[in-house]
Amino acid sequence: xxxxxxxxxxYLKEFEAIVxxxxxxxxxxxxxxxYPESGGQPADFGEISCDGKSARVVMVxxxxxxxxxxxxxxAEEIGIKQGCTIKASIDWDRRYTFMRYHTACHVLxxxxxxxxxxxxxxxxxxxxxxxxxxxSLENFDKEKIKQYEEEANKEIAKALPVRIEFLEREEAFKIxxxxxxxxxxxxxxxxxxxxxxxxxxxxxxGGTHLKNISEIxxxxxxxxxxxxxxxxxxxxxxxx
Ligand SMILES: [Zn+2]
Numbered sequence: 001x002x003x004x005x006x007x008x009x010x011y012l013k014e015f016e017a018i019v020x021x022x023x024x025x026x027x028x029x030x031x032x033x034x035y036p037e038s039g040g041q042p043a044d045f046g047e048i049s050c051d052g053k054s055a056r057v058v059m060v061x062x063x064x065x066x067x068x069x070x071x072x073x074x075a076e077e078i079g080i081k082q083g084c085t086i087k088a089s090i091d092w093d094r095r096y097t098f099m100r101y102h103t104a105c106h107v108l109x110x111x112x113x114x115x116x117x118x119x120x121x122x123x124x125x126x127x128x129x130x131x132x133x134x135x136s137l138e139n140f141d142k143e144k145i146k147q148y149e150e151e152a153n154k155e156i157a158k159a160l161p162v163r164i165e166f167l168e169r170e171e172a173f174k175i176x177x178x179x180x181x182x183x184x185x186x187x188x189x190x191x192x193x194x195x196x197x198x199x200x201x202x203x204x205x206g207g208t209h210l211k212n213i214s215e216i217x218x219x220x221x222x223x224x225x226x227x228x229x230x231x232x233x234x235x236x237x238x239x240x
Contacts, residue, residue: 002067003031010208014089022075026068036062040124046090053078101131103210110201111151137232149221159214163196175202
């Protein structure tokens, strides 16, 4: 099991860890700040070093409870063995952009679900240059889209703080609209990580978020697409 340090501190950029497993180019540390590719958010990249030698981390994936960090070269080449201590740092600009997009997804979802009863998020994909979100909506027109964009930006301008809480499953499910993603939370999850944007939204989520939504700066919806009868796709970009 790799301890996920970003669950409590999304702004952690550097950390030390002990290597629990080495498999060719891939290593499993006992703890990590690297976000593994999941939930529509790409993996963090960065660097890992051991005794002064270093290697780029080019992919991070979750396999069961393990988080495997793929290096650009075999771990052995930089002297990484099971049990040794590594220093690691994540590429912050890349991660911070993902955090801005990810938190913007919460804001946009909150704005749309407030307006449209029973709407769900059916998919999303974050990238460095834009993000798309799919909603189970029957129809939306250009005016509606403009309205959602304006409302999202109005919320962002309010500079609402974002809080991370860990709640017992029973407690968490008392929150209305806790799960907006069409994927259900696994039964085995006894403690739920709840992300609250003060006065706007509460959402069960394992992702990386900003401390305050003002850091999003603003969004521009750049396009929409119909994906099937009741599925609508929205593309948006962050304002610089
Ligand atoms: Zn989230």
